Amino acid sequence: MNAPTDKEIVFASRMAQLRPSAIREILKTTEAPDVISFAGGLPAPELFPTETFQVAARTILSGDSTGALQYGVTEGYTPLREWLSGYLNETVGLRVKAGSVLITQGSQQGLDLLAKVLLDPGDVVLVETPAYLGALQAFQSYQAKVVGLASDEEGLRADLLEQALSALSAPPKFLYLICNYQNPTGTSMSAARRQDIAEIAARHNLLVVEDDPYGRLRFEGGPERALGAQSKSGPWAYLGSTSKILAPGLRVGWVATSHAGLFERLVTAKQATDLQTGSFTQRLVFALLNRGEWLDQHIANLCEVYRKRRDVMLQSLESQMPEGTHWTRPSGGLFLWVTLPRETTDTLSLLRRAASHQVAFVPGAPFCVGQILSNALRLNFSNASEENIRKGIRRLGGLVRSES
Numbered sequence: 001m002n003a004p005t006d007k008e009i010v011f012a013s014r015m016a017q018l019r020p021s022a023i024r025e026i027l028k029t030t031e032a033p034d035v036i037s038f039a040g041g042l043p044a045p046e047l048f049p050t051e052t053f054q055v056a057a058r059t060i061l062s063g064d065s066t067g068a069l070q071y072g073v074t075e076g077y078t079p080l081r082e083w084l085s086g087y088l089n090e091t092v093g094l095r096v097k098a099g100s101v102l103i104t105q106g107s108q109q110g111l112d113l114l115a116k117v118l119l120d121p122g123d124v125v126l127v128e129t130p131a132y133l134g135a136l137q138a139f140q141s142y143q144a145k146v147v148g149l150a151s152d153e154e155g156l157r158a159d160l161l162e163q164a165l166s167a168l169s170a171p172p173k174f175l176y177l178i179c180n181y182q183n184p185t186g187t188s189m190s191a192a193r194r195q196d197i198a199e200i201a202a203r204h205n206l207l208v209v210e211d212d213p214y215g216r217l218r219f220e221g222g223p224e225r226a227l228g229a230q231s232k233s234g235p236w237a238y239l240g241s242t243s244k245i246l247a248p249g250l251r252v253g254w255v256a257t258s259h260a261g262l263f264e265r266l267v268t269a270k271q272a273t274d275l276q277t278g279s280f281t282q283r284l285v286f287a288l289l290n291r292g293e294w295l296d297q298h299i300a301n302l303c304e305v306y307r308k309r310r311d312v313m314l315q316s317l318e319s320q321m322p323e324g325t326h327w328t329r330p331s332g333g334l335f336l337w338v339t340l341p342r343e344t345t346d347t348l349s350l351l352r353r354a355a356s357h358q359v360a361f362v363p364g365a366p367f368c369v370g371q372i373l374s375n376a377l378r379l380n381f382s383n384a385s386e387e388n389i390r391k392g393i394r395r396l397g398g399l400v401r402s403e404s
């Protein structure tokens with residue numbers, strides 16, 4: 001029997017907004033082993049704590065194996081939720097009880113659930129542009145109207161937020177932000193700007209969704225408080241993840257929120273989606289997070305390696321890129337953002353040529369909402385070795401110089 005064609009199946013209208021991306025097709029060609037890829041947001045696999053996982057897995061299965069293998073409640077494994085409420089208080093200043101923490105299948109599921117419970121077609125979501133692609137995809141799949149606001153060196157511009165809030169005919173459903181080592185730019189919001197944004201949002205009763213998968217990957221400077229932990233703040237939801245500090249394959253993240261009604265609806269929505277996050281993986285994650293000294297050491301080690309890789313990438317850009325090229329200097333996270341000298345350069349075409357020269361990145365345009373920065377690109381510095389970073393940036397620099 002032939003596979004059904006699109007003529008025989010009528011898809012939901014919301015799928016019209018989700019198109020296969022040209023970039024993904026090109027990036028598939030860069031998966032060969034001789035390609036140096038700065039494209040994915042992948043942690044360094046050699047730093048996965050495999051042995052610690054092995055020991056923890058054995059301990060779990062020889063002790064509480066029924067709990068680990070049985071269905072569990074949708075909200076998540078209680079000791080993990082309790083641990084997270086203490087952790088959020090300590091690390092980002094969020095006063096949140098375990099009862100307001102929902103364990104999710106990665107923070108990506110948190111984004112999808114928030115969109116599912118909050119967005120009707122045409123609802124407005126405010127984001128900082130450029131923005132995380134996975135969030136844009138989640139919001140667009142519920143047919144939201146996503147409005148991009150620009151940033152300056154301190155983060156999202158408070159004046160533009162004020163302007164948007166008074167200009168829009170219907171209030172936006174929420175504001176989505178990554179304050180620490182943003183994806184894709186690597187930049188962070190200053191302490192003063194966090195206060196301003198939280199205060200404006202509180203005044204307008206605007207829900208703030210803060211996504212913070214990178215906050216612990218800090219190479220310099222002190223930790224900053226979450227938007228929901230500022231002296232004046234309105235309703236908030238905060239997403240976190242173990243993907244970048246333990247391993248993304250586990251798919252464990254969380255959403256915490258100040259709003260009881262929102263929490264209830266997120267739980268109901270998750271029930272319909274997947275009943276619960278895996279009982280075994282939640283226990284595995286808890287076992288590692290709960291080893292305080294080990295965890296601090298492990299994260300310090302990740303930061304040390306990534307900081308060096310960032311430095312090598314910055315030095316390589318300095319020596320290889322033509323004059324007039326600009327890039328961000330992130331003090332943590334996994335990415336930096338490069339703007340090429342000529343505004344007419346199209347980094348999607350550049351990616352096609354780069355792929356045939358065995359180097360890959362993600363072009364800037366798909367991250368943009370509103371003004372398209374087609375001469376920008378995102379580079380990941382966590383996944384390649386220092387030697388490959390030097391080699392890869394040499395290849396990329398050669399290509400860019402040949403075109404400028």
Ligand SMILES: Cc1ncc(COP(=O)(O)O)c(C=O)c1O
Pocket residue numbers: 041105106107108109132134178183211213240241242243248252253
């Ligand atoms: C800003 C941001 N949010 C959420 C995610 C999703 O992460 P996960 O679902 O693995 O927790 C990512 C992944 O790269 C990200 O960069």
